[in-house]
Amino acid sequence: MKLAMQLAYKNLMGAGLRTWLNVxxxxxxxxxxxxxxxxxxxxxxxxxxxxxAWEYAEGHLVNEExxxxxxxxxxxxxxxxxENEMKNLTxxxxxxxxxxxxxRMLSVLLKGIDVDQSHIVLPTKNLKTNSEMIPAMIGxxxxxxxxxxxxxxxLLRWRDKGGTFDAGKIKIxxxxxxxxxxxxxxxxxxxxxxxxxxxxxxxxxxxxxxNENYTPTDISGWQFKTQDDLLKDFYELMExxxxxxxxxxxxxxxxxxxxxxxxxxxxxxxxxxxxxxxVALGMTRAExxxxxxxxxxxxSLFAMIVGSIVGFPIFxxxxxxxxxxxxxxxxxxxxxxxxxxxxxxxxVVSTTILLVVVAAAIVSxxxxxxxxxxxxxxxxxxxxx
Amino acid sequence: xxxxxIILIVSLSWLTFNLEAQSTPxxxxxxxxxxxxxxxxxxxxxxxxxxxxxxKSRTVVSKGYSEGDKKSFTEYLAPAREKGTKMxxxxxxxxxxSPSTDRTIQLSGHMLRQSVxxxxxxxxxxxxDRELTDIYDAKVIGEDTLDGQKTWVLELxxxxxxxxxxxxxxxxxxxxxxxxxxxxxAKSGELLKRVRLTDFSKTxxxxxxxxxxxxxxxxxxxxxxxxxxxxxxxxEIPPYIxxxxxxxx
Numbered sequence: 001m002k003l004a005m006q007l008a009y010k011n012l013m014g015a016g017l018r019t020w021l022n023v024x025x026x027x028x029x030x031x032x033x034x035x036x037x038x039x040x041x042x043x044x045x046x047x048x049x050x051x052x053a054w055e056y057a058e059g060h061l062v063n064e065e066x067x068x069x070x071x072x073x074x075x076x077x078x079x080x081x082x083e084n085e086m087k088n089l090t091x092x093x094x095x096x097x098x099x100x101x102x103x104r105m106l107s108v109l110l111k112g113i114d115v116d117q118s119h120i121v122l123p124t125k126n127l128k129t130n131s132e133m134i135p136a137m138i139g140x141x142x143x144x145x146x147x148x149x150x151x152x153x154x155l156l157r158w159r160d161k162g163g164t165f166d167a168g169k170i171k172i173x174x175x176x177x178x179x180x181x182x183x184x185x186x187x188x189x190x191x192x193x194x195x196x197x198x199x200x201x202x203x204x205x206x207x208x209x210x211n212e213n214y215t216p217t218d219i220s221g222w223q224f225k226t227q228d229d230l231l232k233d234f235y236e237l238m239e240x241x242x243x244x245x246x247x248x249x250x251x252x253x254x255x256x257x258x259x260x261x262x263x264x265x266x267x268x269x270x271x272x273x274x275x276x277x278x279v280a281l282g283m284t285r286a287e288x289x290x291x292x293x294x295x296x297x298x299x300s301l302f303a304m305i306v307g308s309i310v311g312f313p314i315f316x317x318x319x320x321x322x323x324x325x326x327x328x329x330x331x332x333x334x335x336x337x338x339x340x341x342x343x344x345x346x347x348v349v350s351t352t353i354l355l356v357v358v359a360a361a362i363v364s365x366x367x368x369x370x371x372x373x374x375x376x377x378x379x380x381x382x383x384x385x
Numbered sequence: 386x387x388x389x390x391i392i393l394i395v396s397l398s399w400l401t402f403n404l405e406a407q408s409t410p411x412x413x414x415x416x417x418x419x420x421x422x423x424x425x426x427x428x429x430x431x432x433x434x435x436x437x438x439x440x441k442s443r444t445v446v447s448k449g450y451s452e453g454d455k456k457s458f459t460e461y462l463a464p465a466r467e468k469g470t471k472m473x474x475x476x477x478x479x480x481x482x483s484p485s486t487d488r489t490i491q492l493s494g495h496m497l498r499q500s501v502x503x504x505x506x507x508x509x510x511x512x513x514d515r516e517l518t519d520i521y522d523a524k525v526i527g528e529d530t531l532d533g534q535k536t537w538v539l540e541l542x543x544x545x546x547x548x549x550x551x552x553x554x555x556x557x558x559x560x561x562x563x564x565x566x567x568x569x570x571a572k573s574g575e576l577l578k579r580v581r582l583t584d585f586s587k588t589x590x591x592x593x594x595x596x597x598x599x600x601x602x603x604x605x606x607x608x609x610x611x612x613x614x615x616x617x618x619x620x621e622i623p624p625y626i627x628x629x630x631x632x633x634x
Contacts (some may be wrong), residue, residue, distance in 0.1 A: 103605025104439075155603055160572065162546035167575035167603070 001294075004287070008295040012302070019299070022259050026303035026356065029252040031311040034352050036245050038315065038342035039323070044238050045343055046179070047335035051234065052227060054180040057119045059226045061089060061208040061219070071096070074109075078204045079221055088214035090117040091205035093195050097158035099170075099188070101146045109187045110158060112195030119209045122183065126174035127191045134194055136170040139184025141327065143175045150175050156188070161200040168198075179337040234335065253356065256303075257363045264296050264367040275371055276380030285376075289368045296364020300357045318342040412525045415537050418562035422592045425618040427452045435610040436504045445502050456627045467502065471632045479508060482632035489632050504609040505578070505601040510549070520545050521553065528559070531566060532583070535559040550577065561585065561592045576602045589618050 012019045062068075066077025074094055081089070090113065097110040115127045122137075129135045134156065138148060148154060150172055157167040170188065178184055196202045210216075216224040228235075268275075278288045322339040427450075434445040446463040457474045461467040469484030482489045492508055501508055521541035529536050536556040543551045552570040557563070563585055569578040579602055584595030593616060600608030625631055 098603075100603040105601065105604050155575075157571065157575075157577070157603060159549075160546075162548070164543065164546065164548055164551050164572055165577055166551075166572040167577065168573050 001290075004291045004294045005298075007291055008298050011295055012298055018263060019302070022256075022263055022299045023302040023306055025259050026256040026299055026360070027307040027310065029249075029256040030303055030307035030352065030356060031314070032252055033249045033356075034307075034311065034315065034344065034349060035318075035342070036248065037348045037352060038318070038344045039340065040238070040241060040245060041343040041345070041348060042322075042340045043337070046337045046340060047234060048231065050179050050337065051231060051335050053121045054178050054183050055120060056209075056227050056230045057090075058210045058212050058214060059216070059224060060230060061210060061216075061222050061224050063206055064221050064223050066094075066206050074206070078201065078206045080203045081205070081208070081219065081222070085217075085219055086208070088211050089208035090114050090119045090211075091192055092207050092209065093192055093199075093201060093204055094206040095158060095195065095199060095201075097156055097188070099146065100155045100157070101148060106146060107186070110156070110195065111187055111189050112192035113189055115191045115193075117209070119211045122189065123174055123176050124189070124191075127189070129173060131171060134168060134170040134190055134198075135173045137174040137176060137189040138172060139187065140175055140177045141181065141184045142187060143172075144327070145185070148172050148175075158198060160198070166198065180335050182335075249355075253359055256356075257359055260296050260299050260360055261363040261367065263299075264292065264364050267292065267295070268367050268370050272374070272379045273381075275374060276376050276378075279376040280380055285371060285374070289365070289371050292368035292371065293361060293365045296368070297357060297361040299364075300360035303356070304353060315342065315344050319344060412523050412539055415525065415539065415557050415562065419557055419564060422561070422563050425591075427619055427622050429617045429620050429622065430613060431615040433610075433612040433614060434502070434504060435612065436502065437607040437609065438503075439606060443503075450622050450626050452622060452627065458626050458631060461502075473627065473629060473632055475627060480629060480632060487633075489629065505599045505604070506609060520548050529556060531556050531558075534561075534565065536565055563592045563594065578602060579608075588616060591618065 061081075063077045063079050065073060065079075067073040074096055078093060081091075093112040095110045095112075097108050099106050099108055113122065113124055113127075115124045117124055124137070126137055127135045133153065136156075138146075143149060146154070152172045153169045154172070155167060156170045157165060159165055170190065183189075192205075196204070210224075216226075275288055278291070279285065283291075319342050322341040324339050325336065327338070430449050430451075432447055432449065434447065436443050436445065443464065445461060445467055447459050447461045449457060449459040451457040455474075455476050457472075459472045461470040471482040473480045473482075479492045480489050481492060500506065501510075520543060522544050523539055523541045525537055526540045527538045529538050536558055539555045539557060541553040541555070550569040551572040552574070554568040554570070555564055556566040558565050563582065565582055567580040568576055569580075571577050579598075579600045581598040581600075582594035582596070583598070585592050586595055587593075593613070595613050597611040598608050599611065600606075
């Protein structure tokens with residue numbers, strides 16, 4: 001094996017530009033595959049962490065009439081729980097309303113939340129104020145869309161439980177920054193007690209956010225959704241992303257491996273005299289096949305070294321500084337952090353290396369199999385077989 | 386046509402005021418005279434709705450049939466995008482037929498709170514057909530001068546919980562007994578919508594507005610104009626017009 005390695009190394013070095021072209025293509029595939037896998041891992045980790053922190057906590061107890069995908073269910077999708085049932089839960093009441101910034105009408109979701117809650121990281125403490133005006137908190141995306149900033153006042157129109165219009169000014173006391181678009185875009189957060197007062201829906205909530213001490217029990221008219229239930233769509237999205245990027249890896253690898261395959265076919269064809277000489281000098285056919293296979297596989301090892309030299313500084317930078325995405329990515333409806341820090345763990349890098357090395361070994365072995373069927377005398381004479 | 390319905394609803398409601406109602410005798414007298422002008426058993430109206438946006442306005446032409454305040458049918462004739470769209474209101478139900486999808490849908494719940502063709506009116510505004518006396522306490526609160534005309538000012542305060550507007554204010558011409566203006570208020574007293582009626586002319590012995598402007602007072606812009614091109618009072622309308630079958634015809 002050592003001899004095969006030495007011969008393979010010398011042969012590859014001797015081939016010059018042809019070797020480096022193959023190595024270059026394979027190294028590029030290496031870098032791109034690791035980049036995308038690191039990007040997906042980074043996105044997955046950050047989105048998961050932030051969704052739980054900002055929105056889902058340990059799960060939601062949702063009114064059965066409320067469907068987050070059906071805005072028409074907001075009107076009737078709310079109810080009350082007894083004080084005992086509300087332990088370890090933070091109520092959120094959702095109503096539809098409209099604001100009028102700069103004379104434009106904008107439909108919003110008006111969300112009432114307990115100002116003292118600590119189940120999610122929304123900065124609700126900022127809503128504690130003695131002001132006569134309704135204190136409100138919005139996300140940065142919402143602030144950008146409405147041109148509102150902290151201290152601004154805007155007219156809000158809503159309906160009470162009977163459907164009667166009411167209107168009043170709200171004051172933006174806090175603009176928070178989050179990557180979780182589902183607590184930001186088109187939403188206004190106010191103290192739930194104020195919303196109860198405004199709508200007459202005293203003690204009502206659309207959903208409750210649970211903390212780690214909450215034990216789900218059967219409550220008529222309510223359905224408990226675990227963290228995993230709430231993240232189901234996200235998990236499915238990530239699975240779909242993984243599958244679609246897998247096809248991209250395969251495409252990139254195919255291009256690189258095709259180059260190796262092509263080189264191997266050419267080598268077996270052009271180096272028949274050399275093959276005959278190896279056999280004449282005492283190598284078995286299997287050893288010659290192994291030599292050619294090692295030669296092909298060595299491309300992937302060289303590509304790994306080149307890929308590491310080129311890729312490591314890039315990956316190091318991206319893992320520490322992240323990639324910044326434009327604002328419109330945050331409006332996609334899924335959690336898409338503005339800055340994604342790529343994650344390159346041992347599993348990502350090692351499985352990518354293994355995939356490329358094994359694939360390179362297979363495509364190197366396939367053309368080399370022909371050697372085992374060669375007549376060594378004819379091969380030594382250089383006759384085409 | 387839908388806007389006409391609102392006017393008819395308002396007017397008919399006044400007509401049904403009875404002496405037991407908490408309104409003053411002056412209010413009843415005024416309302417009876419308004420109804421004499423505005424209310425007919427049936428009507429056919431050809432109209433233009435001018436929806437004035439921030440940058441440009443668009444005009445929707447329609448023809449509407451109505452019988453009392455419970456039945457109405459409207460067919461949109463222009464622009465091309467809306468042509469063929471039909472709306473049928475029977476009591477508290479509203480159906481819309483869209484020719485592009487060849488489908489009839491019934492609007493309910495929050496869908497009724499959507500704007501009609503991008504105008505300043507919601508479907509719900511048009512659906513309100515309860516008698517005002519059932520949901521509001523009315524009284525004359527004074528006199529005012531509007532467009533050079535002396536008017537009675539009537540105030541209506543909600544006496545039930547499930548009304549859209551907690552308070553309404555109406556200015557009625559003292560000479561012709563037609564409403565010139567109506568303001569609709571939120572519970573907090575914030576003025577939400579304003580309806581202005583102008584260009585009155587006498588048709589079949591009735592004073593009737595040629596133009597009605599509906600304005601969402603919280604939004605900038607000029608609101609939505611409803612212009613009456615042609616109106617017939619008390620024509621014969623075949624019953625099939627007010628059936629779901631007529632939506633697809």
